[in-house]
Amino acid sequence: xxxxxxxxxxxxxxxxxxxxxxxxxxxxxxxxxxxxxxxxxxxxxxxxxxxxxxxxxxxxxxxxxxxxxxxxxxxxxxxxxxxxxxxxxxxxxxxxxxxxxxxxxxxxxxxxxxxxxxxxxxxxxxxxxxxxxxxxxxxxxxxxxxxxxxxxxxxxxxxxxxxxxxxxxxxxxxxxxxxxxxxxxxxxxxxxxxxxxxxxxxxxxxxxxxxxxxxxxxxxxxxxxxxxxxxxxxxxxxxxxxxxxxxxxxxxxxxxxxxxxxxxxxxxxxxxxxxxxxxxxxxxxxxxxxxxxxxxxxxxxxxxxxxxxxxxxxxxxxxxxxxxxxxxxxxxxxxxxxxxxxxxxxxxxxxxxxxxxxxxxxxxxxxxxxxxxxxxxxxxxxxxxxxxxxxxxxxxxxxxxxxxxxxxxxxxxxxxxxxxxxxxxxxxxxxxxxxxxxxxxxxxxxxxxxxxxxxxxxxxxxxxxxxxxxxxxxxxxxxxxxxxxxx
Ligand SMILES: *Cc1c(COP(=O)(O)O)cnc(C)c1O
Numbered sequence: 001x002x003x004x005x006x007x008x009x010x011x012x013x014x015x016x017x018x019x020x021x022x023x024x025x026x027x028x029x030x031x032x033x034x035x036x037x038x039x040x041x042x043x044x045x046x047x048x049x050x051x052x053x054x055x056x057x058x059x060x061x062x063x064x065x066x067x068x069x070x071x072x073x074x075x076x077x078x079x080x081x082x083x084x085x086x087x088x089x090x091x092x093x094x095x096x097x098x099x100x101x102x103x104x105x106x107x108x109x110x111x112x113x114x115x116x117x118x119x120x121x122x123x124x125x126x127x128x129x130x131x132x133x134x135x136x137x138x139x140x141x142x143x144x145x146x147x148x149x150x151x152x153x154x155x156x157x158x159x160x161x162x163x164x165x166x167x168x169x170x171x172x173x174x175x176x177x178x179x180x181x182x183x184x185x186x187x188x189x190x191x192x193x194x195x196x197x198x199x200x201x202x203x204x205x206x207x208x209x210x211x212x213x214x215x216x217x218x219x220x221x222x223x224x225x226x227x228x229x230x231x232x233x234x235x236x237x238x239x240x241x242x243x244x245x246x247x248x249x250x251x252x253x254x255x256x257x258x259x260x261x262x263x264x265x266x267x268x269x270x271x272x273x274x275x276x277x278x279x280x281x282x283x284x285x286x287x288x289x290x291x292x293x294x295x296x297x298x299x300x301x302x303x304x305x306x307x308x309x310x311x312x313x314x315x316x317x318x319x320x321x322x323x324x325x326x327x328x329x330x331x332x333x334x335x336x337x338x339x340x341x342x343x344x345x346x347x348x349x350x351x352x353x354x355x356x357x358x359x360x361x362x363x364x365x366x367x368x369x370x371x372x373x374x375x376x377x378x379x380x381x382x383x384x385x386x387x388x389x390x391x392x393x394x395x396x397x398x399x400x401x402x403x404x405x406x407x408x409x410x411x412x413x414x415x416x417x418x419x420x421x422x423x424x425x426x427x428x429x430x431x432x433x434x435x436x437x438x439x440x441x442x443x444x445x446x447x448x449x450x451x452x453x454x455x456x457x458x459x460x461x462x463x464x465x466x467x468x469x470x471x472x473x474x475x476x477x478x479x480x481x482x483x484x485x486x487x
Contacts, residue, residue: 012064021065021068026104028072029097033083033097033100036083036084036085037085037463039440040081040439040440040441041081041087041437041441041442041443042080042084042087042437042440042443043077043078043440044438045078049074052074080092081443082094082443083463084463085461085464085468086442086443086464086468086471087442087443087461088442088445088459088461089443089445089458090247090445090458091247091274091458091460092303092460093301093304093305093306093307093310093461094307094463095307095308095309095310096307096308096309096367096370096462098367098370099307099309099363102362102363102365102367103309103362103363105362105366106358106359106360107358109362110359111359112356113358113359113361114347114348114354114355115345115348115349115350116341116343117341117343118341120359120361121345121347121348123359123361123362123365124145124348124361125346126365127145127361127364128142128143128144128316131314131316132316134280134281134373135277135278135289135292135298135300135316136286136289136290136293137292137295137316137318138293138318140318140320141316141318142316142317142319142324142351143317143351144315144348144351144352145302145312145313145314145348145357145361145364146313146314146315146354147311147313148301148311148312148313149190149299149300149304149313150192150195150196150313151353152274152299152300152301152313152315153190153192153193153196153241153272153299153315154192154196154200155297155299155317155352156270156296156297156317157183157193157241157270157297158196158200158327159296159317159326160183160238160270160296161174161183161202161238161239162325162326163268163326164237164238164239164266164267164268165177165181165236165238166178166236170326173201174201174202175201177236178236179234179235179236180202180205180235180236181201181238182202182207182208182230182235182236182237182238183197183202183208183239183240183241184207184210184223184226184227184237184239184240184241184267185207185209185210185240185241185242185243185272186209186210186211186212186216186217186218186243187209187210188216188218188246188247188248188249188251189243189246190246190247190274192272193207193241193272208223208230210222210223210226212251215251215407216246216248216249216251216404217251217252217253217254218242218243218253218254218258220253220257220258220261223240223261227267237267238267239268240262240268240270241270241271241272242258242259242270242271242272242295243271243272243276244271244272244273244276244277244279244289244292245275245276245277245408245409248410248412248456249404249405249410249412249447250276250387250406250408250409250410251405251407251408252276252288252408255288255292255295256294259291259294259295263294268296269294269295269297270295270296270298270299271292271297271298271299273289273292273300274300274301274304275300275301275304275305275409275460277289277298277300278306278376278380279305279380279384279408281373281374281376281377282381283377284381295318296317296319297316297318298315298316300313301314302364305383305409305460306367306376307367307376307379307460307462308363308367309363312360312363312364315352324350324351327349327350327351327353328350328351334349380409383409383459383461383462383464384408384409386409386464387408387409387410387411387459388406389466389469390411390457390459390469390472390473391406393469393470394411397473397477398418399415399416399417399477399480400413400414400415400416400473401413403449403452403454404449409458409460410456411456411457412447412454412455412456413454413457414429414455415428415429415432415479417480417481417484425453426452426453427453428480428483428484429454430446431483432455432476432479432480432483433445433446435479435482435483436455436476439479441471441472441475442471442472442475444456444457444458444472445458457469457472
């Protein structure tokens, strides 16, 4: 027996030195977040740093303190920038300090929230109940926390396909459906809807993109005609995807009319409310979003307008049995027991794609309690007010042109200069955006509307202040004039 090799573990040999390092890491992390405003939003990664990421896989141990030092030198200084008050690119949330600490606790407990009877799944069920209550979705709805809006759309649209596909799609596949399956969304629908249609076997040919009106809301009459034409051609319409806040401009489709249409036509009504659904927390938007109660499924994000650290999204489905029956599989090794850890409680993995799942519910659960839903409502309202403020600044400048209405938290505009002239303003605005990023002052992203390029500011940022938008406009004018004068 004496010649057995010594056994190893990944736990530290010296807990006290890891404890000291851990305390330093937490201190540094909180300082880093506290002082974020003093740093550039983004900065290019120097070539030497970039090249340093090409090295062989480590084969032998390194000292955690040295690894942490390396992190502070090569990783931490070159962030995406979305924690910064002047980050407004794409639709990306900021996170919160307490949310980050919650993630540390989640990783410490490290449960697998795919199922079983433990506090992890209990917390997730409560978070889902809270979200139903806050968004006005019926409490009997089922739900699942997922990685984000893309996965939420995929899960919701899977149930839609299986319920409205006219066959046991899980068994026979889409090829066995009575007539080609078709879903409907507007031309402003998010790319994840297209991905879902492709993954679900409908293909892009099975996703009709219906034109929008001047407010970027779907043309409901055109949608209705498309459904009728498809039925007449022997196809099987399955589902309408309504937008609560489009990614380009924050537009709302007429969700009540879409709900009526779906009820009349026996179509599944899915709402992509990635960020817009959260506007239900704002009194002025509550009425418009009461329609969420009529949706068959609602997809939204918590890492955008709930400012929860990445990743966290949510899908709610008004038909728990259909939701369960779209995903549940019960091989012997996942058998449910009468009691014990494997008790037959609701297993989240029966409601989505993933089996192993992290404890993302904890950061949502702790964050919602830290601030309370009303404060989230005020922050969302603040972001909406800031978008209007920025729109006002843009409208007041002769050298700037607003490109779209501002119904929510997104402002699209472009630099036109005085009189515009013969310059390629698309190219100029693209270059202006790059210079803005490289200046470190602000990070909006780009937009193309009616074939014209511009700058898009999407505000899901609890750190932004009005003065940040003043600075954005000043810098945009300065860089635009510099470009016009050929600098
Ligand atoms: C961001 C977004 C998505 C996708 O969500 P992810 O969390 O990025 O996967 C879907 N729809 C809309 C409208 C979005 O803005």
